[in-house]
Amino acid sequence: xxxxxxxxxxxxxxxxxxxxxxxxxxxxxxxxxxxxxxxxxxxxxxxxxxxxxxxxxxxxxxxxxxxxxxxxxxxxxxxxxxxxxxxxxxxxxxxxxxxxxxxxxxxxxxxxxxxxxxxxxxxxxxxxxxxxxxxxxxxxxxxxxxxxxxxxxxxxxxxxxxxxxxxxxxxxxxxxxxxxxxxxxxxxxxxxxxxxxxxxxxxxxxxxxxxxxxxxxxxxxxxxxxxxxxxxxxxxxxxxxxx
Numbered sequence: 690x691x692x693x694x695x696x697x698x699x700x701x702x703x704x705x706x707x708x709x710x711x712x713x714x715x716x717x718x719x720x721x722x723x724x725x726x727x728x729x730x731x732x733x734x735x736x737x738x739x740x741x742x743x744x745x746x747x748x749x750x751x752x753x754x755x756x757x758x759x760x761x762x763x764x765x766x767x768x769x770x771x772x773x774x775x776x777x778x779x780x781x782x783x784x785x786x787x788x789x790x791x792x793x794x795x796x797x798x799x800x801x802x803x804x805x806x807x808x809x810x811x812x813x814x815x816x817x818x819x820x821x822x823x824x825x826x827x828x829x830x831x832x833x834x835x836x837x838x839x840x841x842x843x844x845x846x847x848x849x850x851x852x853x854x855x856x857x858x859x860x861x862x863x864x865x866x867x868x869x870x871x872x873x874x875x876x877x878x879x880x881x882x883x884x885x886x887x888x889x890x891x892x893x894x895x896x897x898x899x900x901x902x903x904x905x906x907x908x909x910x911x912x913x914x915x916x917x918x919x920x921x922x923x924x925x926x927x928x929x930x931x932x
Contacts, residue, residue, distance in 0.1 A: 705819050718786060721778045732785060733778065742772040742779065742928060754929065757904040759804040762911040765893075765921035769929035770801045773900055774818045779928050783899055786835050794834055796901070798909040799842015806848050806925070808851060815923070817853040818843060821899075821910055822881065824858050853894065855885040856910060880909040881893050886917035893921045901926040 718725045722739040733741075746752035746768050754767035763777060773779045786794035806814070820836035824904045859882045896910050907924055914922060 706869055711722070720781045730793060730796075732782060732791060732797055737778065738797075741801075742774075742777070744772055746770075746771055746929075747809060754901065754904075754924065754926075757901070758908065758911075758924075761904070761908050762915075763877070763922075764911070766895075766922055766923040766925075768805060768924070769901055769926045770798070770805060771928045772792040773928035773930035783835075783928065786838065787831065787899070790832060792833070792838050795838030796842035796845065798844045799844075801885040802839065802897070802927065803843045803848045804847035804927050807846075813849050814893065815848065815850045815895045817889060817894040818848075818850045819853045819856050819896045819914060821896065821906060822856055835899055836897050839899065850895070853885075853889065855883055855888070856913060857882050857884060879913070880906065881913040883917060884915050886914075889917035889919045890913065892919045893923070894919045895923045895925055898924075898926045899914070900928045900930055902930050 717727055718728065719727050719734040719737055720732050722734060724734045724736075727734055728732075744752075746754060752768065754769055755764070758764045758767060771779045773783070773899075782794045782797065785791040786798070820834055820840045820841040823831070823834050837852060837854075844850060844852070858880060894914065896907060896914070898907055900922075903909060907926075911922055
């Protein structure tokens with residue numbers, strides 16, 4: 690028994706040492722303030738989360754996202770949760786998700802969207818969440834679609850909807866980050882195709898994207914999904930940028 694106790698203490702000591710060594714090499718700290726007192730499920734601490742640049746668009750009768758689609762698409766509800774600016778904490782979070790494959794960043798953005806949804810609607814208001822798809826090339830490189838991860842975060846937080854994966858990208862385009870505002874608004878040709886669209890008939894759906902600028906990608910998704918005759922189409926994005 691004494692030997693077992695010594696072995697147990699030795700193993701616990703080794704675990705503590707190993708965890709400390711891993712933390713030294715790959716520190717789990719807040720992306721913004723580097724606070725190490727951070728839950729394993731989070732990428733920023735509670736204080737930094739409370740200081741995020743929230744848009745509060747959902748409290749407006751008409752918000753800037755609504756205006757983007759005037760005369761272009763009949764959107765039921767449109768919203769973006771955070772303001773996106775260069776070298777900001779929001780950019781860090783999205784970069785962490787898209788380029789460092791950190792799904793926890795996506796779950797954070799999904800939770801923020803879910804909080805907004807549940808503050809306005811019943812948990813069953815939307816039947817389907819439709820993530821903006823990415824190209825097969827990007828999917829192979831990243832291993833996942835960041836917008837689908839955001840959708841998973843929305844559902845994990847209590848929005849009882851289903852992720853619809855029938856919207857698929859059919860055209861490879863230069864990444865939006867390499868285009869100016871005019872180029873983003875001048876995309877030609879279909880970007881998406883719809884499979885299993887019959888499931889969306891008479892359903893309330895929400896398109897989910899990470900960042901909205903001109904709205905051209907979301908508009909293309911809207912028109913593709915509209916062909917399935919859903920009862921309504923709404924839009925929610927994690928962030929909004931003027932760039």
